Amino acid sequence: MASWNSLSLDVTYQIFGWIAFVAWSISFYPQAILNFRRKSVVGLNFDFLVLNITKHSSYLIYNAALFFSPATRRQYREKYGWDEDLLFWLGSFLIFSFGWACLDKFLIYYCIL
Numbered sequence: 001m002a003s004w005n006s007l008s009l010d011v012t013y014q015i016f017g018w019i020a021f022v023a024w025s026i027s028f029y030p031q032a033i034l035n036f037r038r039k040s041v042v043g044l045n046f047d048f049l050v051l052n053i054t055k056h057s058s059y060l061i062y063n064a065a066l067f068f069s070p071a072t073r074r075q076y077r078e079k080y081g082w083d084e085d086l087l088f089w090l091g092s093f094l095i096f097s098f099g100w101a102c103l104d105k106f107l108i109y110y111c112i113l
Contacts, residue, residue, distance in 0.1 A: 032107060041107075049104060049107050049108050063093045063097050064094060067093075067094050
């Protein structure tokens with residue numbers, strides 16, 4: 001069994017993490033494009049959109065608090081230690097969650113019309 005600190009496991013984690021990120025990132029675009037082309041939201045569940053915007057907005061608030069609040073970063077550092085790349089990753093998470101919250105708002109607006 002490999003050590004948790006092994007290079008091979010780290011590379012494997014990185015590869016699977018990026019695959020999951022890309023798959024999750026592109027998963028909602030086909031539905032949004034289809035709805036826009038059809039000028040219809042038939043088949044799109046409004047409950048899904050409400051739950052999705054709740055999820056992405058909560059994730060955005062969490063990331064913003066961790067990225068912009070020195071007190072929150074200090075508490076995180078005291079509990080988990082400090083990673084030099086943390087601000088880079090938090091910035092990318094912040095952009096990701098902001099983008100998805102905006103897409104969710106667009107789809108809800110499109111449903112209401």
